[in-house]
Amino acid sequence: MRLTRWLYDCASCGHQYELAAADLSFSYGTLLAHARSGSVLIVDVVRDGVFAEVRDFVSADSQVMKRSVRDRTVLVHRVFEITLDPDDAGDRYSVQRTPGCPACGSTKVAWFQETDDPSDRVPVAATHSSWDSLTAAEKANALAARLHAALADQPEGP
Numbered sequence: 001m002r003l004t005r006w007l008y009d010c011a012s013c014g015h016q017y018e019l020a021a022a023d024l025s026f027s028y029g030t031l032l033a034h035a036r037s038g039s040v041l042i043v044d045v046v047r048d049g050v051f052a053e054v055r056d057f058v059s060a061d062s063q064v065m066k067r068s069v070r071d072r073t074v075l076v077h078r079v080f081e082i083t084l085d086p087d088d089a090g091d092r093y094s095v096q097r098t099p100g101c102p103a104c105g106s107t108k109v110a111w112f113q114e115t116d117d118p119s120d121r122v123p124v125a126a127t128h129s130s131w132d133s134l135t136a137a138e139k140a141n142a143l144a145a146r147l148h149a150a151l152a153d154q155p156e157g158p
Protein backbone atom coordinates (compact mmCIF):
# COMPACT_ATOMS: atom_id res chain seq x y z
CA MET A 1 0.00 0.00 0.00
CA ARG A 2 1.26 3.45 -0.89
CA LEU A 3 1.03 5.80 2.07
CA THR A 4 1.11 9.56 1.65
CA ARG A 5 1.53 12.41 4.10
CA TRP A 6 -1.71 13.73 5.56
CA LEU A 7 -1.36 17.04 7.36
CA TYR A 8 -3.25 18.05 10.51
CA ASP A 9 -3.62 21.27 12.47
CA CYS A 10 -4.48 20.63 16.10
CA ALA A 11 -7.57 22.64 17.13
CA SER A 12 -6.45 22.80 20.75
CA CYS A 13 -2.84 23.99 20.59
CA GLY A 14 -2.23 24.82 16.91
CA HIS A 15 0.54 22.25 16.50
CA GLN A 16 0.93 20.86 12.98
CA TYR A 17 1.52 17.16 12.59
CA GLU A 18 1.33 14.53 9.91
CA LEU A 19 0.12 10.96 9.63
CA ALA A 20 1.00 8.40 6.98
CA ALA A 21 -2.34 7.50 5.46
CA ALA A 22 -4.11 6.43 2.31
CA ASP A 23 -7.50 6.76 0.70
CA LEU A 24 -9.05 3.36 1.40
CA SER A 25 -12.26 3.90 -0.59
CA PHE A 26 -11.26 1.18 -3.01
CA SER A 27 -9.46 -1.06 -0.51
CA TYR A 28 -12.37 -2.99 0.93
CA GLY A 29 -11.42 -4.88 4.07
CA THR A 30 -8.36 -2.82 4.90
CA LEU A 31 -8.07 -0.42 7.83
CA LEU A 32 -5.24 1.79 8.99
CA ALA A 33 -4.41 2.45 12.62
CA HIS A 34 -2.12 5.21 13.89
CA ALA A 35 -0.17 5.72 17.09
CA ARG A 36 0.80 9.15 18.38
CA SER A 37 4.46 8.32 17.78
CA GLY A 38 3.67 8.08 14.06
CA SER A 39 3.62 4.28 13.73
CA VAL A 40 1.14 2.88 11.24
CA LEU A 41 -0.65 -0.48 11.33
CA ILE A 42 -2.53 -2.23 8.58
CA VAL A 43 -5.51 -4.36 9.58
CA ASP A 44 -6.77 -6.98 7.17
CA VAL A 45 -10.30 -7.26 8.54
CA VAL A 46 -11.15 -10.30 6.45
CA ARG A 47 -8.32 -12.40 7.83
CA ASP A 48 -8.11 -10.91 11.32
CA GLY A 49 -9.98 -13.33 13.61
CA VAL A 50 -10.06 -10.83 16.48
CA PHE A 51 -11.77 -8.27 14.25
CA ALA A 52 -14.56 -10.75 13.52
CA GLU A 53 -14.87 -11.47 17.25
CA VAL A 54 -15.18 -7.76 18.05
CA ARG A 55 -17.64 -7.13 15.21
CA ASP A 56 -19.88 -9.98 16.39
CA PHE A 57 -19.74 -8.76 19.97
CA VAL A 58 -20.57 -5.15 19.05
CA SER A 59 -23.31 -6.07 16.55
CA ALA A 60 -25.12 -8.21 19.13
CA ASP A 61 -25.60 -5.28 21.53
CA SER A 62 -29.15 -3.92 21.66
CA GLN A 63 -27.94 -0.30 22.02
CA VAL A 64 -25.73 -0.68 18.96
CA MET A 65 -28.62 -1.95 16.81
CA LYS A 66 -30.35 1.42 17.20
CA ARG A 67 -27.39 3.26 15.66
CA SER A 68 -26.78 4.02 11.98
CA VAL A 69 -24.54 1.78 9.88
CA ARG A 70 -21.86 4.44 9.93
CA ASP A 71 -22.02 4.80 13.72
CA ARG A 72 -21.91 1.02 14.15
CA THR A 73 -18.77 0.85 12.03
CA VAL A 74 -17.13 3.48 14.21
CA LEU A 75 -18.13 1.58 17.37
CA VAL A 76 -16.49 -1.60 16.01
CA HIS A 77 -13.30 0.39 15.32
CA ARG A 78 -13.29 1.96 18.82
CA VAL A 79 -13.70 -1.42 20.53
CA PHE A 80 -11.20 -3.15 18.22
CA GLU A 81 -8.52 -0.64 19.26
CA ILE A 82 -8.17 -2.28 22.69
CA THR A 83 -7.17 -5.60 21.08
CA LEU A 84 -4.17 -4.12 19.24
CA ASP A 85 -0.70 -4.44 20.71
CA PRO A 86 0.88 -1.01 21.34
CA ASP A 87 3.80 0.10 19.18
CA ASP A 88 7.49 -0.04 20.20
CA ALA A 89 7.13 3.27 22.07
CA GLY A 90 4.22 1.82 24.07
CA ASP A 91 1.67 4.03 22.28
CA ARG A 92 -1.81 2.66 21.64
CA TYR A 93 -3.24 2.62 18.14
CA SER A 94 -6.34 4.48 16.95
CA VAL A 95 -8.29 2.97 14.07
CA GLN A 96 -9.31 5.20 11.14
CA ARG A 97 -8.91 8.42 13.12
CA THR A 98 -6.18 10.63 14.47
CA PRO A 99 -4.46 9.20 17.54
CA GLY A 100 -4.25 12.76 18.83
CA CYS A 101 -1.86 15.67 18.64
CA PRO A 102 1.72 14.65 19.52
CA ALA A 103 2.13 17.92 21.43
CA CYS A 104 -1.03 18.09 23.56
CA GLY A 105 -2.95 14.85 22.96
CA SER A 106 -6.13 16.49 21.69
CA THR A 107 -8.00 14.67 18.92
CA LYS A 108 -9.72 17.87 17.79
CA VAL A 109 -8.58 18.83 14.30
CA ALA A 110 -8.94 22.40 13.02
CA TRP A 111 -7.80 21.66 9.50
CA PHE A 112 -6.62 18.63 7.60
CA GLN A 113 -5.32 17.93 4.12
CA GLU A 114 -4.41 14.82 2.16
CA THR A 115 -1.29 15.24 0.05
CA ASP A 116 0.30 13.20 -2.69
CA ASP A 117 3.77 13.28 -1.09
CA PRO A 118 4.90 9.75 -0.36
CA SER A 119 5.40 8.98 3.32
CA ASP A 120 8.54 7.20 4.48
CA ARG A 121 6.58 5.38 7.18
CA VAL A 122 6.41 1.62 6.69
CA PRO A 123 3.14 0.07 7.85
CA VAL A 124 3.28 -3.12 9.90
CA ALA A 125 0.63 -5.80 10.29
CA ALA A 126 -1.66 -5.68 13.32
CA THR A 127 -0.88 -8.09 16.17
CA HIS A 128 -2.90 -9.11 19.24
CA SER A 129 -0.37 -10.82 21.53
CA SER A 130 -1.52 -9.16 24.77
CA TRP A 131 -5.14 -9.62 23.87
CA ASP A 132 -4.65 -13.29 23.05
CA SER A 133 -3.14 -13.88 26.48
CA LEU A 134 -6.37 -12.81 28.26
CA THR A 135 -8.95 -15.30 29.46
CA ALA A 136 -12.38 -15.41 27.84
CA ALA A 137 -13.88 -13.69 30.89
CA GLU A 138 -11.26 -10.92 30.83
CA LYS A 139 -11.91 -10.34 27.13
CA ALA A 140 -15.67 -10.19 27.66
CA ASN A 141 -15.25 -7.65 30.46
CA ALA A 142 -12.84 -5.52 28.46
CA LEU A 143 -15.07 -5.54 25.37
CA ALA A 144 -18.14 -4.61 27.38
CA ALA A 145 -16.37 -1.75 29.19
CA ARG A 146 -14.95 -0.33 25.98
CA LEU A 147 -18.25 -0.58 24.13
CA HIS A 148 -20.04 1.13 27.02
CA ALA A 149 -17.53 4.01 26.90
CA ALA A 150 -17.70 4.25 23.11
CA LEU A 151 -21.51 4.38 23.16
CA ALA A 152 -21.41 7.13 25.79
CA ASP A 153 -18.97 9.09 23.59
CA GLN A 154 -21.10 8.81 20.50
CA PRO A 155 -24.15 11.06 20.42
CA GLU A 156 -27.27 9.17 19.41
CA GLY A 157 -28.00 10.61 15.98
CA PRO A 158 -31.00 10.17 13.70
Ligand SMILES: [Zn+2]
Pocket (backbone or CB within 6 Å): 010, 011, 012, 013, 014, 015, 101, 102, 103, 104, 105, 106
Ligand atom coordinates in the same frame (compact mmCIF):
# COMPACT_ATOMS: atom_id res chain seq x y z
ZN1 LIG B 1 -2.24 19.95 20.15
